[in-house]
Amino acid sequence: MRLLVIFSLFTVFAACESKKSTSDYEAYFYPIQKEVSFYVYRDIKNGLNEQIHRIYSLTDSYGEHLIVEVYTGDGRIIEAYNYNTDSLNLIDHMVVNAQGKKQKAELLKNEYFPADAETEAYFASRFPGIYDSTFILREVKRKVAKNPTLAADVLGKKVDILVCNDYIRQSLFNPFQHKENVVEGHAKTYFAKGYGLVEWFDEKDQIHFKLEQVLDEKEGIKLIAPTK
Secondary structure, X not given: OOHHHHOOOOOEEOOOXXXXXXXXXXXXXXXXXXXXXXXXXXXXXXXXXXXEEEEEEEEEOOEEEEEEEEEEOOOOEEEEEEEEOOOOOEEEEEEEXXXXXXXXOEEEEEOOOOOOOOOOEEEEEEEEOOOOOOEEEEEEEEEEEEEEEEEEEEOOEEEEEXXXXXXXXXXXXXXXXXXXXXXXXXXXXXXXXXXXXXXXXXXXXXXXXXXXXXXXHHHHHHHHHHHO
């Protein structure tokens, strides 16, 4: 499997502890707002390859959440991440299975955004594979870089960027036959102040996604409407 599949960023479901302490880097997380936004990313290594993230917040009996839904360029949803807005940890991870049905993944580790400069965020999610009797374990260990901030261009504006180093491991395994196939690698992830995720690329620079535009709900829904 390509690293693109491993790092399709965005993924989330299983109750987590409610920590009433936000990340030191909260300013670099997605803005918490009721309005729906669509982030459109393009792979600058392959201009035809797009990814669309639908981002919105909601409040229910469990508190306030921020949802990031991940779509392919042709408008198919592939996964979704549900963040607790107090701790910025994940509450849930949803994936789309081989039959095209939404399915709750087993969220084993719920940290996907760094809490501080010293702590390594650890995300791990397990869900059924595309073949019968197989499962996928996706793991991302994310740590703030030694020189964590820089100024970069985002949509024509100079903004502060948080730089993170990621170790990514994805295992396809069959627990009955005791077979396992592992793909692993490293990547960098950029979060911009006031935006959230704006760029990511793998160590071999085979994929390199950058935020190309931010659309409101009226314009963004046109990108995923064919799947509705």
